[in-house]
Amino acid sequence: MTKTSSKRGGWRSWLAGQGMLGVLLALCALFSVLTLQPQQLAGTRAAEALVDELVDTAPGTSIAVLSRAGAEGEQFVDELKRRLDETGRSPILTVAGSPAAIRAALEGASGVDVLAVPSDTAAIVGSIQSDLPGLGGARLMSPPTRSWPTFLLKSNLLNVASQIAVIAIIAIGMTMVILTAGIDLSVGSLIALSAVVTTWTIARMGGVEASLPIVLLGALGGLLAGAVTGALSGLVITRFRVPPFIATLAMMQVGSGLAYLISRGRPIHELPDGFETLGRGADPLLGIPHAVTLMVVLYVGAWVLLERTVLGRYLHAVGGNPEAARLAGVPVRRVLLFAYTCCGALAGLGGVLMASQLKSGAPTYGQSYELHVIAAVVVGGTSLFGGEGKITGTLIGALIMGVINNGMNLTNVESYTQKVVLGLVILAAVLFEQLRKHSAEKRAARAGAASG
Amino acid sequence: MTDASPLLRVSGLCRSYPGVRALHEVDLDACEGEVLALLGENGAGKSTLLKIVSGAETSDAGTVELRGSPLPRSPAEVTRAGVVTIYQELSLVPQLSVRQNLFLGREPVRRFGFVDRDEERRRAELVLERLGLDVDLDTPVRELEVARQQLVEIARALLADAALLIMDEPTAALTPREVERLFVILRELRADGLGIVFVSHRLDEIDAIADRIVVLRDGESVGCWSADALSRDELIEAMVGRPLDQEHPKQAAELGEIVLEVEGLCGGPVRDVSFQVRAGEIVGLAGLVGAGRTEVARLVFGADRATAGTVRVDGEVLNATGPRDAIGAGVALLTEDRKAQGLVLALSSRENFALGNLDRWSRGGLIDGARERSVFAGHVERLGIRVSGPEQPAGTLSGGNQQKLLVARWLERDCRVLLFDEPTRGIDVGARHEIYLLLNELASRGKAIVMISSELPEVLGMSDRILVMNEGRLRGEVDDVASATQESLLALAVS
Numbered sequence: 046m047t048k049t050s051s052k053r054g055g056w057r058s059w060l061a062g063q064g065m066l067g068v069l070l071a072l073c074a075l076f077s078v079l080t081l082q083p084q085q086l087a088g089t090r091a092a093e094a095l096v097d098e099l100v101d102t103a104p105g106t107s108i109a110v111l112s113r114a115g116a117e118g119e120q121f122v123d124e125l126k127r128r129l130d131e132t133g134r135s136p137i138l139t140v141a142g143s144p145a146a147i148r149a150a151l152e153g154a155s156g157v158d159v160l161a162v163p164s165d166t167a168a169i170v171g172s173i174q175s176d177l178p179g180l181g182g183a184r185l186m187s188p189p190t191r192s193w194p195t196f197l198l199k200s201n202l203l204n205v206a207s208q209i210a211v212i213a214i215i216a217i218g219m220t221m222v223i224l225t226a227g228i229d230l231s232v233g234s235l236i237a238l239s240a241v242v243t244t245w246t247i248a249r250m251g252g253v254e255a256s257l258p259i260v261l262l263g264a265l266g267g268l269l270a271g272a273v274t275g276a277l278s279g280l281v282i283t284r285f286r287v288p289p290f291i292a293t294l295a296m297m298q299v300g301s302g303l304a305y306l307i308s309r310g311r312p313i314h315e316l317p318d319g320f321e322t323l324g325r326g327a328d329p330l331l332g333i334p335h336a337v338t339l340m341v342v343l344y345v346g347a348w349v350l351l352e353r354t355v356l357g358r359y360l361h362a363v364g365g366n367p368e369a370a371r372l373a374g375v376p377v378r379r380v381l382l383f384a385y386t387c388c389g390a391l392a393g394l395g396g397v398l399m400a401s402q403l404k405s406g407a408p409t410y411g412q413s414y415e416l417h418v419i420a421a422v423v424v425g426g427t428s429l430f431g432g433e434g435k436i437t438g439t440l441i442g443a444l445i446m447g448v449i450n451n452g453m454n455l456t457n458v459e460s461y462t463q464k465v466v467l468g469l470v471i472l473a474a475v476l477f478e479q480l481r482k483h484s485a486e487k488r489a490a491r492a493g494a495a496s497g
Numbered sequence: 498m499t500d501a502s503p504l505l506r507v508s509g510l511c512r513s514y515p516g517v518r519a520l521h522e523v524d525l526d527a528c529e530g531e532v533l534a535l536l537g538e539n540g541a542g543k544s545t546l547l548k549i550v551s552g553a554e555t556s557d558a559g560t561v562e563l564r565g566s567p568l569p570r571s572p573a574e575v576t577r578a579g580v581v582t583i584y585q586e587l588s589l590v591p592q593l594s595v596r597q598n599l600f601l602g603r604e605p606v607r608r609f610g611f612v613d614r615d616e617e618r619r620r621a622e623l624v625l626e627r628l629g630l631d632v633d634l635d636t637p638v639r640e641l642e643v644a645r646q647q648l649v650e651i652a653r654a655l656l657a658d659a660a661l662l663i664m665d666e667p668t669a670a671l672t673p674r675e676v677e678r679l680f681v682i683l684r685e686l687r688a689d690g691l692g693i694v695f696v697s698h699r700l701d702e703i704d705a706i707a708d709r710i711v712v713l714r715d716g717e718s719v720g721c722w723s724a725d726a727l728s729r730d731e732l733i734e735a736m737v738g739r740p741l742d743q744e745h746p747k748q749a750a751e752l753g754e755i756v757l758e759v760e761g762l763c764g765g766p767v768r769d770v771s772f773q774v775r776a777g778e779i780v781g782l783a784g785l786v787g788a789g790r791t792e793v794a795r796l797v798f799g800a801d802r803a804t805a806g807t808v809r810v811d812g813e814v815l816n817a818t819g820p821r822d823a824i825g826a827g828v829a830l831l832t833e834d835r836k837a838q839g840l841v842l843a844l845s846s847r848e849n850f851a852l853g854n855l856d857r858w859s860r861g862g863l864i865d866g867a868r869e870r871s872v873f874a875g876h877v878e879r880l881g882i883r884v885s886g887p888e889q890p891a892g893t894l895s896g897g898n899q900q901k902l903l904v905a906r907w908l909e910r911d912c913r914v915l916l917f918d919e920p921t922r923g924i925d926v927g928a929r930h931e932i933y934l935l936l937n938e939l940a941s942r943g944k945a946i947v948m949i950s951s952e953l954p955e956v957l958g959m960s961d962r963i964l965v966m967n968e969g970r971l972r973g974e975v976d977d978v979a980s981a982t983q984e985s986l987l988a989l990a991v992s
Binding site for chain 2: 349353354355356358361362365366367369370371372373374375376431432
C-alpha cells in the first residue's frame with residue numbers, strides 16, 4: 046500500500062505522510078541558521094587546531110602550554126605536549142590548573158616566547174602576562190574559532206533529548222490511552238507522587254548514606270505508585286463506566302494530595318550522590334545521557350508493542366470501535382485497564398527520572414505536565430477520537446516541543462513569549478494534520494469513485 | 498399538477514462514494530399538491546438523493562431547482578427556501594419542549610433579543626390545530642411517542658412555510674393506526690397545495706397515498722409512473738430489476754445433527770424463546786422492528802446477559818458471559834449495522850479480518866504478519882472479496898464486501914453457528930445475490946444459520962424454516978416455507 050501510494054503520488058504524498066517529521070526538520074534548520082556563530086574549540090580538538098601553527102614558529106622558540114583545570118584543560122595540555130614532543134619542539138612548561146597555579150608557574154619560568162592556551166584560558170593568561178614584566182615579549186596563541194550552529198552542538202542536542210525525556214516517556218503511555226479514545230489527566234500529579242514516594246523511601250532508609258538496593262527499592266516504589274493509581278483509574282473507567290476525563294481528573298487530585306501528605310509539603314533532599322546517576326549520568330563511551338538511552342529503549346519497546354503484537358492491535362481496535370471490537374471477541378476491559386496501568390507506570394517512571402535529575406523530590410513536580418504530554422501526543426498526529434496514531438509520531442511531537450523550547454532559549458526569546466509561541470505551534474500542528482487528513486480523504490474518495 | 502412548472506426539478510444528478518456509485522444521471526420532478534413516492538431497495542440511492550436535495554450532501558454533477566431557480570447548497574438555506582426534510586431519525590432536541598422545538602432557530606424576537614413567547618404560542622396553536630395534534634406545548638419532546646414527535650416535525654415544517662415536504666420512511670416506526678392518521682393529515686396538506694415526497698418500502702402504503710411513483714435502482718432512475726398505472730408485481734420487478742422468482746436462489750442443503758439449541762431464553766425484551774437449528778439449516782427469524790429478534794441473537798452470542806434460559810452448541814451448554822465465550826464455542830454474530838458494530842473502519846481490511854483470529858497466528862503476543870497476509874489472501878480469493886489490497890481501509894469497502902469480510906473472519910475461526918442479523922441491509926441488488934449464494938454455500942458446508950430479516954421476501958426465499966416473533970416472544974413456526982406467504986407471516990408477526 047505504502048509502495049503503491051508513493052508511486053502514484055510521488056514525493057509529495059510521501060512528504061505528506063511524514064508531515065510532522067518535516068516540521069521537526071524545518072525547525073532544526075531554522076534554529077541552526079539562527080544560532081550560527083563562531084565556536085571555540087576545547088580539549089583535544091583545540092590542541093589539534095593549534096599544533097601546526099606552533100610548529101611553524103621559528104626553531105628555538107620556547108613554548109609554554111597552559112590551561113585552566115578540568116578534564117578538557119588536561120586533554121588540551123596532554124595532547125599538545127604529545128604532538129610537540131613528536132616534532133621535537135617540546136614545551137618548556139606545561140600547566141593545567143587554577144589561575145594561581147598558572148601564575149606561580151609563569152613567575153618561576155623565564156625566556157618563554159609563546160604562551161599556547163585554549164580559548165577559554167586566553168583572558169586569564171593575558172592578565173597574568175600583563176602583570177609579569179618578564180613575559181612582555183611573549184606571544185599569546187590560542188586555537189582559531191570556527192563557525193557552527195550552537196543548536197547543532199552535540200552537547201546541545203543531547204541536552205534537548207534529556208530535557209524531553211520525562212515528557213517523551215510518559216507520552217508513550219498517553220499515546221496508548223488516547224489510542225483507545227481516552228485521556229489521562231493524572232500523569233502530572235503522578236510525577237509528583239512518584240518522585241515523593243521514591244525520595245521519601247530513600248530518605249527514610251538511610252538518606253545520604255542509602256545503599257544501591259535502597260535506591261532501587263525507592264525507585265520501584267515510585268513506579269508502583271504510578272502503576273497502582275493508573276490501574277485504579279482504569280478500574281473506575283471500565284467497571285463503572287465513568288468517563289476517562291472525569292476519572293483521571295479525580296485521580297489527579299488524589300495523586301497530588303497524597304504527594305503533599307507524604308512529603309508534608311516540603312521538598313526531600315536527603316539523598317545519596319549515586320541517586321543522580323539515572324537522571325544526570327551518561328555512558329562513558331559516547332557520552333549519551335542515561336535518560337536518553339532509557340527513552341530510546343522504551344520507544345523501541347512501545348513500537349514493537351503497538352505495531353507487532355496482539356495487544357497493540359487490540360488497542361487500535363478498541364479505540365476505533367469498542368463495540369465492534371467486543372463483538373469480535375476482544376477483551377475490551379482488559380485492554381483499557383492495561384492502557385491506563387501502563388500510562389500510570391510510565392508517569393511513575395517519569396517521576397523517578399525527574400527526582401533523579403533534580404536530586405530531590407517535591408510535591409510541586411510535574412505541574413501541568415499532563416498538558417505537555419497530551420500536546421506531544423497530539424502534535425505527533427494521534428487522533429483524540431481514538432484508533433489512529435503512531436508511536437514514532439509521538440516521539441517526533443515531543444522532539445518538536447523540545448526543539449522549540451531549546452531554540453527559543455538559545456535565541457534569547459523571553460519565557461512569556463515562549464509560552465505563546467508554543468501554544469501557537471500546537472495549534473498549527475493540529476490544523477496542519479487536519480488539512481492533511483482532509484485532503485487525503487478527498488483523494489481516497491476520488492480514487493474510489495474512479496474505480497467504482 | 499402542471500408539468501410545465503414543477504415545484505422541484507432534479508436533473509442529471511450524480512454522486513459517487515469510495516467504492517459505490519450512489520447516484521447516476523437521476524432525474525425527478527415533484528409538483529405542488531401531489532404525493533410523489535420514491536421507491537427503491539436499500540442502497541438504491543434514495544437516501545443519497547434526499548441528502549443532496551436537502552443540502553446535507555453535495556452532488557458530483559447535475560442540478561436541483563426549486564420553481565426554476567437553483568436550490569441553495571446548505572441545509573439551513575434549503576429549509577429557508579421552503580424544502581423541509583424529515584428523516585427517520587427525527588431531528589428534534591429531546592430535552593426541549595414542543596414549543597421550543599417548533600421555533601428552534603426561527604424564534605420570533607421582541608426588543609432586546611427576548612423571545613416572543615405569546616407569539617410563539619399563538620402560531621403554534623394554529624398549526625397544531627390544523628394537524629389535529631392535541632399536545633401541551635410545554636411538554637419536553639422526549640415524553641411524546643414517536644408518532645407525535647413526527648407530527649411535531651411536520652408542524653415545524655409548516656411553521657417554516659414549507660412548500661415541499663420530504664419524508665424518509667416516515668412510517669417505519671408507526672403502528673398501522675398511526676400510519677392511517679398520518680395519511681389523513683398528508684392528504685389534507687396535499688389538498689392545501691403542499692408538495693410531498695414520500696419514501697417507503699411498504700407497497701401497501703404507496704397504493705394508499707401516492708399520486709406518482711419514481712423508482713430508483715442501483716443509483717439510476719428506472720422510471721416514473723402514475724400510481725395506478727402499475728401493478729404490484731410490475732412495481733417489484735422495476736425495483737429489483739428481475740422477476741421475483743430469481744431473486745432468491747435457494748438451494749436446500751442436507752440437514753444434519755442439531756447444532757444450536759435454545760431453551761427458555763429471557764433477557765431484555767425477550768421472553769421465553771426456544772428453538773433449534775440443525776447443521777445445514779437456514780432458519781429465518783421474522784417479525785416487525787422491535788419484536789426482539791436482534792436481542793435473541795445478542796443473548797445467544799453473549800453480547801447481552803440472559804436472565805434465564807440455556808443455550809447449547811453441539812449439545813454442550815454455553816454459559817456465555819461475553820462474546821469471547823460464544824466465539825470460543827463456535828458461535829458468530831454478523832451484526833445488522835456493520836459499520837457501527839462489525840468493523841473498525843479506520844483499520845485495514847486485513848486487520849479487521851484478523852480481529853478475533855489473532856490467536857491463530859501469534860506466539861507470545863507477537864503477530865506473524867506474513868502468515869496473516871497469506872491467510873487473508875486465501876479468503877479474499879475463496880469468497881471473491883473485492884478489495885484493492887489487504888490494506889484498503891474497511892470503511893471504504895462496499896456493503897457487500899464488508900459483509901463478506903466479516904463472514905471470512907468467522908469462517909477462519911471455523912464457527913459452526915452463524916447468526917446473521919439483516920445480512921443484506923444496505924447492500925445493493927447485485928451483491929445481495931452473492932450474499933444469498935454465500936448463505937447457500939455456508940449451509941452446504943454444514944453451518945447452522947439463523948437469518949434475521951425484516952424483508953419478508955428474503956425470509957420466504959432463503960429459509961428452510963421460519964420463526965416469527967412479536968413483542969419478545971416466538972409467535973409461530975412455519976415449516977412449510979413453500980406455501981407460506983408474506984400475509985401469513987405478517988399475521989403471525991402482529992398476533
